[in-house]
Amino acid sequence: MLPKSFIFPWRLAIGLLILTSAIAPLALNYYVRLVTSNYLRTDVAKVPAEPIAIVFGAGVWEDGTPSPMLADRVQAAVDLYKAGRTGKLLMTGDNSSADYNEVKAMQEYAEAQGVPINNIILDYAGFSTYESCYRAKEIFGITKAVLVTQNFHLARAVYTCRQLGVEAIGLGTPDWGKFPQNSMIRYSFREFLAVLKALWEVRVTRPEPTFLGPFEGIKEKL
Numbered sequence: 001m002l003p004k005s006f007i008f009p010w011r012l013a014i015g016l017l018i019l020t021s022a023i024a025p026l027a028l029n030y031y032v033r034l035v036t037s038n039y040l041r042t043d044v045a046k047v048p049a050e051p052i053a054i055v056f057g058a059g060v061w062e063d064g065t066p067s068p069m070l071a072d073r074v075q076a077a078v079d080l081y082k083a084g085r086t087g088k089l090l091m092t093g094d095n096s097s098a099d100y101n102e103v104k105a106m107q108e109y110a111e112a113q114g115v116p117i118n119n120i121i122l123d124y125a126g127f128s129t130y131e132s133c134y135r136a137k138e139i140f141g142i143t144k145a146v147l148v149t150q151n152f153h154l155a156r157a158v159y160t161c162r163q164l165g166v167e168a169i170g171l172g173t174p175d176w177g178k179f180p181q182n183s184m185i186r187y188s189f190r191e192f193l194a195v196l197k198a199l200w201e202v203r204v205t206r207p208e209p210t211f212l213g214p215f216e217g218i219k220e221k222l
Contacts, residue, residue, distance in 0.1 A: 025192070025196055028195065028196060028199055029192055029195045029196075032155050032156060032159045032195050032198075032199070033155045035159065036154075036155045036158045036159050036162070036170070037155075039158050039162070039168060039169050039170055040151075040154055040155065040158065040170045040172060041169065041170060041171050041172065042151065042171070042172050042174075044076070044079050044080055044083050044085060044171065045083070047080060047085050047146055047169060047171050048085075048146075048169060049084065049085050049086065050085070050086055050144050050145055050146045050169065051086065051087050051088065051144065051145075052086060052087070052088050052089075052090055052142050052144070052145040052146070052218065053077045053080050053081070053085075053086040053088070053089050053090070053145060053146040053147075053148055053171075054090045054092060054132065054136055054142070054145045054146070054147050054148065054161075054168075055073050055074055055077045055089055055090065055091050055092065055106060055148045055149075056073065056092060056093070056126070056129065056132060056147070056148070056149045056153070056157060057070065057091070057092060057093020057094055057102035057103060057106065057126055057132075058070035058073065058093075058102070059102075060100070060101070060102055060105045064101065064104070064105055065105060066102075066105045066106065066109055068179070069150060069175075069179065070102065070105065070106065071109060072150070072173045072174070072178075073106075073148050073149055073150070073173060074091075074106050074109045074110055074113075074148075075109075075113070075173075076148050076171055076173045077089050077110065077148045077171075078109075078110055078113040078114070078115055080146060080148070080171065081110075081115055081119070082114070085146065086146055087119065088119045088120070088121060088218060089110060089115060089119065089120050089121070090121045090122075090123060090136065090140060090142070090145075090218070091103045091106040091107055091110070091120060091121070091122050091123065092123035092126030092132040092135070092136065093106065093123070093124075093126050093132075094126065094127055095124035095125070096127065101124075103122045103123065103124055103126075104122075107120050107122060121140065121218055123135055123136070123139070123140070125209065125210060125211040125213075127209070127210055129153070129156060129157050129160050129194070129198065130160055130164075130198060130201050130202070130207075130209070131209035131210060133157070133160045133161040133164045133166060134164055134208070134209045135209055135211075135212070136161065136164075136166055137161075137164050137165045137166050138212065138215075139212065139213060139214075139215060139216055140216055140217065140218050141215065141216075141217035141218060142166055142218065143165065143166060143167060144166065144167045144168075145161070145166055145167075145168055145169075146168070146169050146170070146171055147161060147168050147169070147170045147171070148170075148171050148173070149170070149172065149173070150172060150173050150174075150175040150187075151172035151173065151174065151175050151176075152175050152176070152184070152187055152188055152191050153191060154170040154171075154172040155170070155195075156191065156194060156195050156198050157170060158170040159198065159202075160198050160201075160202055163202040163203070164202065175187070
C-alpha cells in the first residue's frame, strides 16, 4: 500500500490537471475576444471606410434563398456599401455541390438591394472562416477589409484574418435576442470550440485551404 504522502501529491496533480483543462479553453476564448476588441463594431456609422467588405456565408434554404442569419449579413454589407464605407463586396461561402450555393444566394440578395454586379466578387470555396480568410489574402490579394458576420462569430473571424495578413475591422449583426435562444446556445457552444480550432490553425499548423487556384487580385475601389 502506498504511503499517504505519496497519494496526496498525485491527487493534487490530477485535480490541477482537470482544473487546467477546464480553465484553458475559457482563457483562450477570452484572449481572442480581448485582442480583437478594438476592431469590433456594431454600427455602420462607426466602421472606417475600406475598399472591400468580406461577407461570410451561412445556411441557405432548399429553394436557394438565404437563411435569416445569412440575409442579415448581406444586408449589413449592403448598408456599408450604400453608406460609402466600402466599394466592393466579397461573398465567401460554400458551393461544394451543384445544389448548394451560398455565394449565389448572397449575390442575388445584394443585387436585389441595388449593389451592381461588377462590385460583387464571389469566392465559391470559402468552406470555413479560416479558408475564407486565407483565400481572401492569397487568392484575392486583400490586405485590408471590413468583415461582416454575426456578433458571436465576429471575434474569431477578425482574429483569423488578422493573423493571416488581412488588417480586418469587424461589423457584427445582432444575434442574441433576435434568433431563438436554443439556436444561439448551440451556435455559441460551437463557436467556443471553433475558437480553439482557429488558434491551432493560425498559430500552429497553418494548413492550406481545400482549394487555392490562380491569383485573382481585386481592383480596390471606394
